[in-house]
Amino acid sequence: MLSKEKKIILAILIAVALNVISFCIVYPQTFTPEPHNLARDFSAYYIGEWRLFHNPTQIYAGGSQPGDYQILPNPQTFKYAPSFLIFFAPFLSLSYQDALVVFNFLQVALVPALAFFVYKIVKDKTEHIAVAAAVIVLIEPLPSPPIGQLAGNSFHAQFFSLNLASFAPSYAVGYGVVNAHILQTIFIVGALYFGLAKKPWLSALLFGLGVLDPRAALFAFPLLLFYNRQRLTRFIAGTVVFLLATNLPFFFYYGIGFSFLHTEVSGSIVSQMYPYDWIPLISVAILYVAEIVSPSGNKKNPF
Numbered sequence: 603m604l605s606k607e608k609k610i611i612l613a614i615l616i617a618v619a620l621n622v623i624s625f626c627i628v629y630p631q632t633f634t635p636e637p638h639n640l641a642r643d644f645s646a647y648y649i650g651e652w653r654l655f656h657n658p659t660q661i662y663a664g665g666s667q668p669g670d671y672q673i674l675p676n677p678q679t680f681k682y683a684p685s686f687l688i689f690f691a692p693f694l695s696l697s698y699q700d701a702l703v704v705f706n707f708l709q710v711a712l713v714p715a716l717a718f719f720v721y722k723i724v725k726d727k728t729e730h731i732a733v734a735a736a737v738i739v740l741i742e743p744l745p746s747p748p749i750g751q752l753a754g755n756s757f758h759a760q761f762f763s764l765n766l767a768s769f770a771p772s773y774a775v776g777y778g779v780v781n782a783h784i785l786q787t788i789f790i791v792g793a794l795y796f797g798l799a800k801k802p803w804l805s806a807l808l809f810g811l812g813v814l815d816p817r818a819a820l821f822a823f824p825l826l827l828f829y830n831r832q833r834l835t836r837f838i839a840g841t842v843v844f845l846l847a848t849n850l851p852f853f854f855y856y857g858i859g860f861s862f863l864h865t866e867v868s869g870s871i872v873s874q875m876y877p878y879d880w881i882p883l884i885s886v887a888i889l890y891v892a893e894i895v896s897p898s899g900n901k902k903n904p905f
Contacts, residue, residue, distance in 0.1 A: 687852075
């Protein structure tokens, strides 16, 4: 009979495999045109970065602008924190399609790191809670997109066929449109891990990278404070330093920071939630649950 630790590891390995399978199935989509008048989500990051150097007052403007880098049919609207422009800058050295491929491979290549972070966080929790939390974080079974959205992405073998929704639907859609919320989940869960590991500066650094969409970052912040409670002053100081260093300059450069704030509070942005938007939120939520429901005797420091 498998030990608790081996059961958790086995569940994580299966979840990582399903996650990667989902990526492999949707990967060919990234070379095909979108069925509507907007390019994939990745286009928002690329055009936002391009405008930073060529048209900074229009970073958060929707649609194509005069003189833009051409992305067909139309680029998505950039709506992320200004600090994300620093992280994304190296991708501008590549063409749009090459940058899209590299970014997507980077996300799936970091899934094992996410698995490691999750394992370290949950391994001393109650067994069934630990297994459930690890699997939910790594395959994100809910919310499932409409089956029709994934109908063309079935896995076919000689005797059976499985729709993509049978694997990791939210991750699959995220990989398909090349959305950065997968990367954000890795940053935030990594920040939680380093908080438990009593490395507050690394925790603050990853949290600073993870604020690209403030909704999930704000939701995770109380748990981060709890995990960093033994080094709380250092974590808060590190968070303030990293957030100011990576965002404050943009308020003085063509008012980019103020444009971001205006974009964030607009109802059209706040109200939109797609399957991949839930990945960091549900991941953090299940870690909250694991922390709350596990008996206090199981809450040992595994580091």
